[in-house]
Amino acid sequence: MGKSKRRSRGKQSLNVTSNCVSDTIKSERSDLNSTNLKTMDVTSEGEAIEVYDSTPIFVEGALGTPFPETPVKPMAKKNKRQEERWPERSDGNASILSAIRELSAKHDETFKKIATIEMTTDSTSKMLESLSSTVHQLVLDVGQHSETLKCLDGEIKTLKEENKSLRAGLYECRRYSWRWLLKLHGVKERAGEDVRRVVIDIFGKMAPDVRDSLNDGVDIAHRLGPARDDGKARAIIVLFSFRRVRDGIWRAERRCKYLEDNSLRLTEPLSPEDRAAREKLWPLVKAARDAGKKASFRSSFALIDGKKHFFSDVK
Structure with a gap:
């Protein structure tokens, strides 16, 4: 009775111990199986992906027997096409980087050109502003000059009128001075002659009514120009002191018999x-x-x- 009880207790304790070990192993195995090992793999399209390996780790338990292997899907093998795509992808990346650098260089060059154009535009704008200011000033100057020219035009017209009036007055004064003169033609020249006395004698015979006034009335008398080579007599110019004496002689000239008989002529x-x-x-x-x-x-x-x-x- 006692021995059977002791045996049953030993079996119970052995079963409990086995169960505890089994539970511990199962728990550790469960923890190990739940641990995923991360690896790298390549898809059929040539992309690199992360793959978690869920292959369980077998631990020999206290019982000394290995656990059965859990069936796992084998990893896909890399085909040649995938292996060949990796260098192509590297070359493509290099080409893209090269194109990006080239575009960046062109972009920088374009920006430099734009900056140069902006500087040129600013300079042109400043020049245009300066020219606009200059043109505006020139317009103002032209306006002022136009007003000045109008004033000058009026002054010129006034001066022309004054000049015309002055010239007319000068001509009249000169004409008036010439009215004190008479010219006698046809008087023969003699050496050492007294031209004034010869003139007074001729005028006395022409106009006996003014004979007494001729000595005071005749101021100057002389021949005109140098002696002629052809022997013709030069004309005599006579300046009178009194206008009334001159006019009396001039009136007597008309149809004067003495002048006609002596081939003499009197003119103004x-x-x-x-x-x-x-x-x-x-x-x-x-x-x-x-x-x-x-x-x-x-x-x-x-x-x-x-x-x-x-x-x-x-x-």
């Missing part, structure tokens, strides 16, 4: 302006005389049938 000397005017008017006067009209000269104009014709009217 003309100023350069009157001479030019008469030369211009002479064709008009001659045509009027040929047509039977009464035409003559009066100072700087021609009188045809009582109508005055000035040299400015002749084209």
Whole structure:
């Protein structure tokens, strides 16, 4: 009875011990089986992936018998196509990097060009602003000059009118001074002659009514120009002191018998302006005389049938 109880207790303790060892081994095996070993693998497309190896680790237990192997799916073998793709992928990456560097260099060069263009644009803008300011100033100056030119134009017109008036006054003064003169033609020249005395004698015979005034009335008398080689007598210019004496002699000249008998001629000397005017008017006067009209000269104009014709009217 006692021995059987002791045997049953020994068996129970042995079973308990075996169960504990078995549970421990199972727990360790479960922990080891749950541990995944990470490795690298390549897919069929040539991509590298991480693979966890779940192959259980067998530990010999206290019983001394190995655990049965758990069936595991074998790893896929790398085919030649996958092995060949790795260098192609490396070459492709190098080409991409090279293209990226080339694009980056072109990008930098483009940015430099853009920066240069911006600098040129800024410089051009500044130049345009300067030119715009200059043009604006020139426009203002032109406006001022236009006003100045208008004022000057008015002053020039005034000066022209004044000049015209002054010239007319000068011509009239010169013409008036020439009205104190008479010119005597046809008097023979003699050596050592007193030209003034010869003139007074001739005028006394022409106009007996002014004979007594001739000595004071005749101021200067002399011949014009140098002696001529052909022997012809030079004309005598006579300046009178009194206008009334001069006009009396001039009136006596008309149809003077003494002048005709001695082949003498008395004329009015003309100023350069009157001479030019008469030369211009002479064709008009001659045509009027040929047509039977009464035409003559009066100072700087021609009188045809009582109508005055000035040299400015002749084209």
